[in-house]
Amino acid sequence: MKKTLTLLALVAGTTALAATPAPNTLTKGVLKIGMEGTYPPFTYKDEKGNLTGFDVDIARAVAAKLKLKPEFVLTEWSGILAGLQANKYDVIVNQVAITEERQKTIAFSTPYVYSTPQIIVKKGSTFNPKSLADLKGKRVGSSLGSNYEQQLKAAGGINIVTYPGAAEVLADLVTGRIDAGYNDKLLVSYLIKSQNLPIKGAGLGKADSMGIALKKNNPGLKAAIDKALLQLKADGTYARISRQWFGTDVSKP
Structure with a gap:
């Protein structure tokens, strides 16, 4: 960094x-x-x-x-x-x-x-990944071309589902079409606090500038x-x- x-x-x-x-x-x-x-x-x-x-x-x-x-x-x-x-x-x-x-x-x-990227899961889910290694074999949403997508690829073994932006990732996470999302911790904290979305933060990735x-x-x-x-x-x-x-x-x- x-x-x-x-x-x-x-x-x-x-x-x-x-x-x-x-x-x-x-x-x-x-x-x-x-x-x-x-x-x-x-x-x-x-x-x-x-x-x-x-x-x-x-x-x-x-x-x-x-x-x-x-x-x-x-x-x-x-x-x-x-x-x-x-x-x-x-x-x-x-x-x-x-x-x-x-x-x-x-x-x-x-x-x-x-900031630091964070794994996101649906609120109430029993799936509680602590690191990217825990996402192997799971469907994980990320914005196409983002640094988060590249980190998921580098981890290996993850079924990455790409979207035009974060809004589409969150929509599919809430409806259960994907197992997890991966995005900015600051965004996750804001959404949980301000928009009452049924999501929760899980493990963290590598810090970004x-x-x-x-x-x-x-x-x-x-x-x-x-x-x-x-x-x-x-x-x-x-x-x-x-x-x-x-x-x-x-x-x-």
């Missing part, structure tokens, strides 16, 4: 941080942001149809530091990385785990979230985003957003 750098190691005082202008590669003063819109509490629509969530708030705060207007482009997780390569948006702010495989083709900001994803040919944008994230942490904006959604600072491993 990558370790976060302390603010003191990166800057000699928060007063020296100024607003970061956007690189010239962005046009019309807009930052196009790819996300699912169906992945609570990170990115989803509330009862009034308004896009909201932790990643939405972080994306808006980053855009503000860059002096850009945020423009959200919603897409299924299964096609979200391809959409970045096709220039449908400038960045993805959607809990994209930083992996060696992904870094071969896309760039990432410094990590802005640390999440970054804002962008194309490799835009180093100026990466540098500007990294500085914006540093500013948000230094001025307390990040901690306020994180505590609003999770009750704790999720920028720390």
